[in-house]
Amino acid sequence: MVGAIIGRQGSTIRLITQQSRARVDVHRKDNVGSLEKAITIYGNPENCTNACKRILEVMQQEATNTNKGDESSSSEICLKILAHNNLIGRIIGKSGNTIKRIMQETDTKITVSSINDISSFNLERIITVKGSIENMAKAESMISAKLRQSYENDLQVLAPQSIMFPGLHPMAMMSTGRGFCGAPPPFPPPMYAPLPGQGAQQGAGDSQETTYLYIPNNAVGAIIGTKGSHIRNIIRFSNASVKIAPLEQDKPSPPPAPAGAEGPGAQLERKVTIVGSPEAQWKAQYLIFEKMREEGFMSGSDDVRLTVEIVVPSSQVGRIIGKGGQNVRELQRVTGSLIKLPEQPQPPGSPPHDADTTVHIVGPFYSVQSAQRRIRAMVAQANAPGRHRRAAPPAPAPQ
Numbered sequence: 001m002v003g004a005i006i007g008r009q010g011s012t013i014r015l016i017t018q019q020s021r022a023r024v025d026v027h028r029k030d031n032v033g034s035l036e037k038a039i040t041i042y043g044n045p046e047n048c049t050n051a052c053k054r055i056l057e058v059m060q061q062e063a064t065n066t067n068k069g070d071e072s073s074s075s076e077i078c079l080k081i082l083a084h085n086n087l088i089g090r091i092i093g094k095s096g097n098t099i100k101r102i103m104q105e106t107d108t109k110i111t112v113s114s115i116n117d118i119s120s121f122n123l124e125r126i127i128t129v130k131g132s133i134e135n136m137a138k139a140e141s142m143i144s145a146k147l148r149q150s151y152e153n154d155l156q157v158l159a160p161q162s163i164m165f166p167g168l169h170p171m172a173m174m175s176t177g178r179g180f181c182g183a184p185p186p187f188p189p190p191m192y193a194p195l196p197g198q199g200a201q202q203g204a205g206d207s208q209e210t211t212y213l214y215i216p217n218n219a220v221g222a223i224i225g226t227k228g229s230h231i232r233n234i235i236r237f238s239n240a241s242v243k244i245a246p247l248e249q250d251k252p253s254p255p256p257a258p259a260g261a262e263g264p265g266a267q268l269e270r271k272v273t274i275v276g277s278p279e280a281q282w283k284a285q286y287l288i289f290e291k292m293r294e295e296g297f298m299s300g301s302d303d304v305r306l307t308v309e310i311v312v313p314s315s316q317v318g319r320i321i322g323k324g325g326q327n328v329r330e331l332q333r334v335t336g337s338l339i340k341l342p343e344q345p346q347p348p349g350s351p352p353h354d355a356d357t358t359v360h361i362v363g364p365f366y367s368v369q370s371a372q373r374r375i376r377a378m379v380a381q382a383n384a385p386g387r388h389r390r391a392a393p394p395a396p397a398p399q
Contacts, residue, residue, distance in 0.1 A: 002026060002037050004062035005055055012058060020051035038082065045144060052079070053137035060133060079129040079136045083147055085118050088125045090150040091143060098146065106139040107131060120290050121233045164335070164370040165282075166377035172279035211281055211372065212309040213288060214269040220244060222295045223272075223288060230291065238283035240276030269307070282369060289365040303364035310372055314357045316379050317341055335370040337363030 006013050006026060013024055022043030039055065041048045060077045083091065092099050092112065103110050108131035118125065129139045158170040165173070215223060223244065224231045235242050247270065274284050285308070292304040312320065321328045321341055332339050340360040361371045 001059050001062055005039070005058055016051055016054045016058075020047050020054060022047040022051040024051055024055070036080075045141065045148070048144065049137055049141045052140050053133060056133045056136060077133070079140060081127040081129070081140065081143055082124045083127055083143075085115065085123050085125050086154070087147055087150045088112060088115075088127075091127065091146055102139055102142050106135045106142065108135045108139045110139065110143075120287055121237045164366075165373040167373055167380070168278045168282060168369075172282040208275060208277060209281055209376065210311065211274045211285070213272040213274060213285060214307040214309075215244075215272055215288065215292065216297060217247070217268040217270050219292060219295060219297055220270050223291055234284055234287045238276065238280045238287065240274050240280035240284040242284055243273045245271040245273070278373070281372070285369065286365060305362060305364055306368070308361045308368045308372065309358050310361070310375065311356045311358055312375065312379050313383075314355060316382055317357050319382060320359070320375060320378060331371060331374060335363070335367050335374065337361050337367035337371040339371055339375075 004012065005016075007015070013026065017024055020043070022041050025040045025042075027038045027040065041051045043051070056077060056079060063076055090098070093101075099110055099112070102108075108129050110130075111128045113126040113128075115125070127143060129136050129143070131139065155170050158173055161173070162168070162170050222230070223234075225233070231242060231244070234240075247268075272288065274281060276284065289304050289306065292298070292306070298304045319327070320331075322330075328339055328341065331337075338361070340362075342357060359375060361368045361375075363371070
């Protein structure tokens with residue numbers, strides 16, 4: 001079917017694009033060996049529905065040609081729509097009312113794949129629609145409209161939480177399962193204003209960041225997986241570079257141990273280097289924390305607590321610490337993480353010994369994510385054009 005949809009030298013897919021005014025991408029290289037390939041359609045709702053209908057017509061024609069005109073071949077054609085698990089409840093509706101209404105109004109049969117089919121790397125469910133092409137297109141239009149509405153509602157729900165993660169698009173939070181539209185991160189009520197200039201940083205989502213995450217040495221096998229399968233999935237899902245340092249390259253003195261460890265050296269840690277955009281960082285770190293949780297690397301009923309390191313310009317350390325340490329104390333209170341910086345920041349105007357300084361952050365996933373994003377936002381704000389003409393005072397303590 002993929003070849004028929006693309007056509008000779010891409011002629012069919014180009015024609016579909018021209019007729020529908022929607023962009024159509026066939027994911028030929030994804031899921032190598034799979035019998036099915038996903039197709040992504042971009043455009044306004046009406047154009048997307050027209051493109052979807054045209055693709056179904058091409059599939060039906062190909063099935064008819066393959067089966068030499070067998071009339072029953074048309075019944076083999078069905079439409080499969082991928083939807084995030086968090087949105088499926090809104091498609092089904094209370095007691096199945098929504099999905100029943102769509103079926104009745106479009107004269108189609110609609111089923112949803114089992115929740116048991118999802119995992120940390122695949123949070124999508126399959127909505128299968130069967131019926132005539134005309135009716136399947138109508139059902140797609142109604143399902144997509146409901147998905148868009150639900151997605152926009154969820155973005156609004158996440159808006160207050162996004163204050164805790166400056167520079168991160170809410171879509172990143174929606175892309176992972178836990179803590180989304182059900183069990184929100186355990187943060188105190190936001191009785192504070194966003195960081196100054198936070199809005200300007202929201203568009204910086206494509207910038208590459210480097211983060212160092214420390215995991216217990218005995219957890220390395222679980223993170224790598226059989227023949228490297230798990231770490232490859234992390235890289236593929238997050239679109240980040242993830243590398244675990246060999247044992248001999250680890251730091252002689254490990255960073256502060258997570259809660260529950262028996263002191264320095266009691267539990268040798270390995271350094272994981274993660275490079276990617278803010279969204280890629282969120283996904284990759286989430287998957288590592290989640291794997292640690294699944295493997296039982298936690299203290300009693302507590303969440304998994306790991307050490308994360310980020311590197312900031314030494315000239316900004318004083319700004320992060322604040323007068324008398326008030327900024328870093330407030331960061332710890334708001335994020336729920338432990339943040340460690342050098343005890344004595346460089347005096348203003350003095351040349352730093354090193355251009356960069358490492359910040360250690362210890363805590364559960366959402367806490368260390370919030371601390372990372374807020375610290376990076378403070379540094380980005382200080383480096384914003386026009387700020388070099390005057391001294392940048394420390395951010396005031398929230399009222």
